[in-house]
Amino acid sequence: MTVSIAPADFTIAAVGARWGAHPVDALATTESRWRFGLWAPDIAEAALLLGGATIPAEPAGDGWWQVETQADPGMSYLWRLDGRDRPDPAARVQAGDVHGPSLLTDFRALSAASAASAADRDWQGIAWGNAVIYELHLGTFTPTGTLAAAIRELPRLKSLG
Structure with missing residues (x-):
């Protein structure tokens, strides 16, 4: 099994695949939907482990796998690739160490909170x-x-x- 690494913001326009986990909807909705993407061209089967459920991933072409489902920030998840559980290689937050589950983090909410801070606004770098x-x-x-x-x-x- 080979799982290749690409930049976290890497997008394949032809299939609309995007690396990592990203919120689909606007902030403050009653149902938070997330899109998960992984590039693993040499595997036969991929699934997302989230909230106690195993959600089969759909092939999106050119080695990309995708899942779109309801989830909330803070939930942990793993990819199951050909029967082996793995953290998301594009995750920005892990629960515990690099071998443990990845955590969903909506950085838009963090940015909105940070924008309200006068110290952040005045910092010039x-x-x-x-x-x-x-x-x-x-x-x-x-x-x-x-x-x-x-x-x-x-x-x-x-x-x-």
Whole structure:
């Protein structure tokens, strides 16, 4: 079985397939519908595990699989690919670790809440000339391997220039 990776916002216009889980409807509706998409060209069968149900995925052409169903933000889900349960490789939030279920997150609601914050509205960012991008693996960066421990190391990283 091969599950290929594509960018989270990757769209195949010819079949309308989209990678990941996305809300279909507007905010604040009584029924929240979500569309799930996965590109896995070498599998024979795909299904979505959501809310205790197994929902067969429909082939959408060119190796894409899709499901559209009712779901709510915060629900966990997995893909079942040829009988093996896997997290969504395009999920933006996981329950627990990278091997556990993915979580539905409606970032539109988070953006709306954030837009109301004066601190967010007034933040100007920093000039790119002053920005530093440092990629690290939390599990190996510090002896404890936690985000809190990595935060304590930020002054040391800043001193590196």
